Each structure stands twice: as structure tokens, then as C-alpha cells.
Amino acid sequence: MVSTVAMKFIKPVIFAMLAVIAGIFLILGSRQNTSDVPPGFTVVEYWEKWVGNEATQMRIIVDDFNRTVGHDKKIYVRYLSMTDIDQKTLISIAAGVPPDITGTWDTQIAQFAAIGAVERLDDLAKARGITKDYYLPVYWDGCSYEGHLYALISTPGVVALLYNKQIFADCAPQLRAAGLDPDQPPRTLDEFDRYAAVFDLKDKDGRLQRAGYLPLQSWYIPQLGLWFGADIFDAENHRMMLDSPAMLNTFEWIKSFSTRIGGQTLLNFQNAMGNTFDSPQNPFLAGKLVMQQQGPWMANYIAHLKPSFSQLLMPTSEEWKLKDRASNYGWGVAPFPSAVPDMENVSYDPFDALMIPAGAKHKNEAFEFLAYVNQQDVAEKICTLHCKNCQLRHVSEEFLTHHPNPYIAIYQQLAASPNAHCVPVCAIWPEIYKELLDSAQAVTLGEEPAVALKLAQQRMAERYDRFITLERRREQLGIN
């Protein structure tokens, strides 16, 4: 009886308590925090793909902006770093609530521009004097699609040859026996192959314990053709060129490693490394991989993960003398050798892009921030923090002498070279990228390069034709 009476009261009390809690959550719950925004300021929402150190370093730039230009022009940039930014940006555009700035990769510029996901920046850039002359040409080209500017750069990169000088020294007798100089990096691709073969080391069971070079370990497999003089895509004539003679030479070269070492042995070794880029087990840092293609940012990772590799002999007070530092580092940098005679300083130049999504509410204010990031002093600051080269045509002496990477001048020179290449400006680049990765794996496992590339060319040409056909149909029907 007592319990029945008690239940009669308890039920409404519990219900009321739940209702109150729900009400409190509704009233005080998740909402945009506006307390950090000074009154009367326009808030620019900036989403960035970086997480970790690079995100923190970009926050420094955002804070600088909010304190200076933003304060003067009453603009407040609210910065949010996140993963999967490309997908989140697209979904936010579809939902009608895009950020004002999205920080993505260069590979997405043409793809996003082709589907109208980002705004054109031509007029905004022109109004602020940001022109092709201000940038290194390779980066400006990468920011444009079909003659229009769609992005500005947050930080650029250049891919060069990174090699382990300590292992070069350890293997000096073998290198000399092979007619190679242990004190110099390879200068031609033929030399490169001979160096790599000397460094390859197998155990008694035939397992690879150290590799001179791993073609499939590179992040830039689809771009390897650049060092063979290949163009993957002819943007002017809208033509895929995946099975060109230069690409065939590239894939024959990739196959030469599996022919020499064994395809499965190579893959086993590579898989054994796992995904260890940002870890002391990174194969380059662990001495398992002697030569690789990497960007200038690697100096930051080395300093963090294996400091002894960068501070062998020099006392701290001497650290900033670039020339001296480089000579005492355990690792070295050089242009990756080209397979084409007389074609020097070939490089692949990826970069991080800042774009304004379609439907952004504060386009002009957002561009103020983009322009700020591309001011010479600011660009040099973020590039120094991220340990990258600079996208601008002119950089200060200070930038070159105080950069954390002692080889920065080589990277800067490579990016300025006429043989510098950005990502192919093609709307279906992510598809081509996957296709070429698949082809490289197939070739490593025994497929003939000509067969693999013919299939890749056929598939990608079909896909691109379909893209063009649908674009034309949209134009005819006026559906853009």
C-alpha cells in the first residue's frame, strides 16, 4: 500500500526532474561561443585540416591576425581544426552552413572548383594586388582551374631527395667498390639505382632488413613520372596521358626494384614498417630506408623524433649557421635526380590551400585573412613554423638563414625551377591518383607496365570523357 502511494508521487517527480534537466540542456546546452568575439566584429569561420603541432602553429597566425589586421578591420577569425575536412566542407555546403574559409589540400582545388563547391577569387586577389608575379609560378598554377583563381596557399612544399648520410658513410667501402662516392648524393637516376642496390640488405632468410629506396613507400608514386619527363594530364587538350612513353619508363623503373629484390619481399618489408611516419619507428629515422622523397617539413619531425640526427657535433650557440649545421647533420638533401639528361632541378610541389566555400557568408572578410596569410612576413612566419619553403617569389635573407631546415635554399631553388610541377590540374585527379597507385602495386607484383598503364589510361580516359560529356549536357540545359 505504502509503495503504491509512494510510486504515485515518485513517477511525477522523476518525470519533472527529467523535464527540468532536458530544459536546462536546451537552454544552456551546445551553442556557438560568442564570448570571445569583440562586439561589432564580423566572425569568419575558418576550418583547417591540420591537427597536432601544425594546427597549433596556424593558431598563432590566426591570433596574430585577430590582434592586428582583424582588430583594425573589425574581423574576428574563429579557427577550428578537424579531420576529414573535405567531406565536412562539402556536407556543410549542401546544408547551407559552410565555413567562410576551408583549409584543404591542393589535390582538391580542381575537383571542388569543377563542381562549384568553392568561390572564384580573381577579383578579390586583383583588388589586393595578389597576382601571378607575386607567387612562384608553380604554386599560382596549382591554385587555378580553367583560367580562374580558386585558392591561395597556406603553406607550400617541395619534394626532394632525403638521404641518410650516416649510412652513406657506414657503407663507404661498398660504395667505393661500386665506383660511387660516399660523400655525395646520387646525381643521375642511373647512379641513384646503383646507390640503392648497395644499401639493400637482406637477412639469411631472404627478408629485406634495409632498403636503399622503396618506390611504393613514397607518398608521391603517381608523380614519379615527373622525373622521367612525363605529363600525366594535358589540360589544354583535355587528354589523359597515362600510357605515354615517359610514363612507361617510369613504371619500368618501379618494376626494376621488384625485379631486383622481389615484389612480395618489397611489400612485406614496406608493410612491416606500418604507418609510422610520425614516430621514431619511421623507416628513414630507424635506418631501415636510406633514401626517400620528402619535403622540407621532415626537419621538424627529425628534430622532434630523433634530435641526435640533427645535432651531431655543433653546439647549440652555433645552431643557426645554416651552412655549418647542414655539414654536421646525419641527413642530407639534394634534388631528386632526373632520368632525362639535362633536365635539372625537377620537383613535385604540393601545397596546402585556403579556399572560400560556395555560399560563404563573409567572402570579403574571409579573403582579408587569406591575403594576410600571404603577406611576405606572415607567409615566412608560418612556413618557418611548419618548416616549409615559401610560396612567394621573393623571400627575405632572414627566412633562409633562420629556417629550421638547413637545406631550405635547395628546396626554395627547386620550387623556383622551370621544372617544378604542381599537382595536375584535373577535376578527376583523386581518381587518377588511386588508379596510378593501383597500377604501381600491380606492376610491383608482376604485371607488365605496358598492360597496367594501358588499362589505367583506358579507365581514366573513359571517366574523364564521361565528366566532360556531363559538363556539356549541363551547359546545354543551363544546369550548373
Place this chain on the structure above:
Amino acid sequence: MTQEERQNFFKGMAFLAPWLFGFAVFTAIPICLSCYYSFCDFSLTVPRRAPLWIGMDNYRQLMHDSLFWKSLGNTVYYVAMALPAGMLVSLGLALLLNAKIRGQAIYRAIIFLPSLIPAIASAMVWMWMYNTQYGLLNYLLGKVGLPPVAWLGEKGAMPSLALMSVWGVGNTVIIYLAGLQDVPRELLEAAEIDGAGAMRRLFSVTLPFLTPVIFFNLVMGIIGAFSILTVPYIMTQGGPNNATYFFTFFNYDEAFKFLHMGYASAIAWIQLVITLALTGIAFWSAKKWVHYG
């Protein structure tokens, strides 16, 4: 309908309303839209770029897409291995765990534990177990004088993933165990008195009573195996040479990497039709082998 019935109906609907709203907004409408988009060129960037009606073009294109057939073949191959393996192992474990032995609860907990581990964590652990050069499995093979196996190589990756799927059968085992409690003890005792051995009792009494549970697990297994994504995404990224590129992976790439939402919708609908067809076959065959009571 009396007034009381009407009142009850409205009360019932009021309680159902939040779910109905959620179902309509987050399930029913997206399903209908994805059907429409599967006949369109569509890339999410509405209203800037409206869907373009292209009829059956996405489906026609799929029929000529070698990766479509490759991923479909891979998925069927995986289902053909993982489904029977998972069902047999889980049934076998359930029968063992049903035996009255000391420490029964501990054994049950041990079998169930792996299914509590998040798929990504499991995948990371198994990646190192399967590692050709430093993995535990090859270390053990080496100890008995056998050569190392490329567990995640072009030929070995698919069986390895199927083998790994058995690792997480704890949930299925629990369902079988629950089903085993429903097998009438008196029937088992009667069969024993009649001279039936353990195997005969299993095949003539236990399994027939268990067929509704087997059927349930079969249908869930078909659906689950056809939608595998997380584990190969972490462990092999579809490789090597697309050997573990599954249908759902293909769909994910088309939708979120290549931004072909219309094409991806067509893939999703084909996946739905295949899953429905297989489930339909299971239901049709169930009349012949599933015994209810």
C-alpha cells in the same frame, strides 16, 4: 472506433511521434532521395549545382566499370568464406560453452571479450599479428620450422580477413547460447533413453530446435559481411592490388573521395538489391529447414 480507442490511438501516436519523425527525416527521406540521385549526376553542392537527371546512365556505367566487378567479386568471395566460418565456429563454441563444466562463466566471458573491442583496435592488433616480418603468427610458424606467410599479401589477404572475422563471433555465440537454453531437456533425455548418442542428439534434437536462431544469424551474417568496411580500410586500404577492395569501400571512394554521389547512390542500391536477394533466398529456403516449435 470508440472515444477511448481514439484517445489511445492518439496517445500511442504521440509517443511514437519522435521516432516517426526521426525515421522520416534521417532514414525514409534519405533512402528515397538516394534512389532519385542514383539516376542523376550529383555531387552534393546544391543549390549551386543542381542534380542532373541522366536516367540509367550510372547503372550502365557501373556495368562497364572493372572496379565494380572486382569489388563485387571480392565481397562475394569474402562472404563465402567469412559467413560459413563465422557461423560454424560460433555454433561450435556455443555448444562447447553450453556444456556443464567448471569455470563455464569464465570461458563464456573470454569468448565474448573480443566482440567488445572496437573494430579499429582489433584491426591494429591483427595487423601486427599478421605482419610478415615481425608478426606473432610468422614467429610461431618459424618456431616449428615453417616458412613465413604473407598474410596480407595479394593471395593471403582475403582468407586472413575472413579468419580475423571469426575473432569477433562473441555476439553470435551469445545468441546461440540463448537458443540452446530453449532446447527442451525432456526431449534430449528421451533421446538418450532411446539410445541416441551425443552426435545423434545434436543433429536430431538440438540443431532442429536451433534452426530459427541459425536462420537469424545467417540473415544478420549476410547483411554484416556484405557491408564490411572498417577492418580492410584500416588493415589493407583495399590492397594489395585491390585484392581486398570491397563493395562498400568502392562505394565510399566514389561518394566521399571522388564526389560522385549519384554514382555512389547507384552502387548502394545495387548493394541493397543483392543483399535483399540473398536474404530473400534465405527466407525462401527457410521453409525447408527452419523449424518453429
